[in-house]
Amino acid sequence: MRKITRYTSLAWNFFVFSTKSLMEYRLNFILQILHGPAYVGMMYGILSLAFDRAGELGGWSKTEGVLLFLSFQLLYVIGIVVFLKGVRHFLWEGLRRGDLDMMLTKPVNTQFIVTFSKPDVQQLPLLAAITVFFVRQVWVMQELFTLQSVLLFAVSFTLGLILMYLSSSTLMTLGFKMTRASQVIEFFDKTSDFAQYPTSIFPVSLRWFAFTLIPIAFFGYVPTSFLLGKEIWWFLPSEILLMVILFFINQKAWKEGLKHYSSASS
């Protein structure tokens, strides 16, 4: 319990420090606030256009599709704000420049410090905008939901976020081998884009990947399916099983990776 409190407090500290750091540049901060809603509005428009032409996609109506899009965006942007920037920095520059050095000397889990010490607070306005759109969509569709579906959505959404952390930070360990592995995170980002569409529209072979190796189905499709009562019985057990497997792979790969860390010349 003490450990959880300590790490929560540290994550909060990193968050506050990043916010303070961002606020040192006022104009940039204000522009960022305007950028968020504009992005969501544009994406919302594109999606609406696609559904207007197709009617439905993979058995999902326009309102369901919009809900899926927004729940994925919500999960993904939380990921960006909380840990994906740290992963990205590590793979782009961190390892190559030996930035890990100072982190490794701290009495805190190194993987935690790498992923959580660089929260992308610049994306907070975007997160706020998506949250507003999401809440609005849920309000519009409220008659379709039950208490059980909402609770299952909450559980699945949280597990999806953990899976996103585990899969991205497992990919991060490839950096120890590649030194500069920017394309790994680019691949992760691009693949994640597909999570905003119903996984049921993909061919069976790709669906298998979406539920296992690159588990994008759990980033949007599965939680939204729970909310809409469209779930299949094995969704939750497979989500938990995948989480456990990824956790062990992640820990093993990280420890091995650290053994091969060669720093950079000082």
Next chain:
Amino acid sequence: MSSSAISVKNLKKYYEVYQKQPGLMGSITSLWNRKYETVKAVDDISFEIEPGEVVGFIGQNGAGKTTTLKVLSGLLYPTAGEVSVLGYNPWDRQAAFQKQFSLVMGQKNQLWWDLPAMETFLLNKAIYEVPDSVFKKTLDKLVNLLDVSEVLNVQVRKLSLGQRMKCELIAALLHNPQVLFLDEPTIGLDVIMQKTLRDFIKQYNKEFNATIILTSHYMDDVKELCKRAIIIDTGHKIFDGALQDIIDRYARNKILSVVFSKPVTKTDLKPFGIIKEFTEDGSAYTATLLVDRTDATKVAGNLLKKLPVQDLNIEEPPIEAIIREVFSSSDGVNGSKAK
């Protein structure tokens, strides 16, 4: 393990380094054919350091100093060998160990670039779980010793190199570490700032009985802070002992600085030793001679007898020159002088 604060036995750290051929063709070829070379950054080094000792780690660029410090800090896994710091295996990276040491690298910083240094101090307080009262007391003391109270709330990117280095030291010492690894802490600083940092390190060692390993290319740092020096070259330890021993062992010559009351010529001076400097400006005649250290007293006597000497000093050569001598002497490089 022994009662030593730091114990290193047969430490080896080898790297595979890729050798790229120059030019665009070299880059294209390297896509499928790369030649790797094993670099022995640290090659079979052993030493022990007692609690409270300040040891100078001396070596040329690429000698393996920083790599050794990185292994001692748990940043790098060694290829072979045993290391113990305060009884811990560094690469187990136990929090209890990490709270007892600090690594300061002159060319890397831990301060948040866009925020004032005070913010990083507060973050380190949380990371190292320093209680409020201890934090305040330690911070006040360090800020006073280093005289940085006026820059604590200025963005780090706006600080001078010296001010930043002082703040780096404070950030590294807020948790009162028992072991300090200082990797070129005075690099790029002016002489006054170097002196300030040296005095501070000396004071810290005295007050906390901290064990310190210091690497520096400035011999003044080593002379002023360290009684003991370890010299490494291309990954090998070539000397480990008191600084004075380096002088006794490697300084072949002593320096005789002479002021003459009457004109003398270079020819007059040649029989006494190697003329390093000779000036004659019409009214003053001075010379600096290098003489074999075993004959220095005898030569000085002869000079006094045979030439119009007004003043004469016998000095040890600068430590920098002696270190150059160590690196150029083949027996040293072969490791026969190591303890």
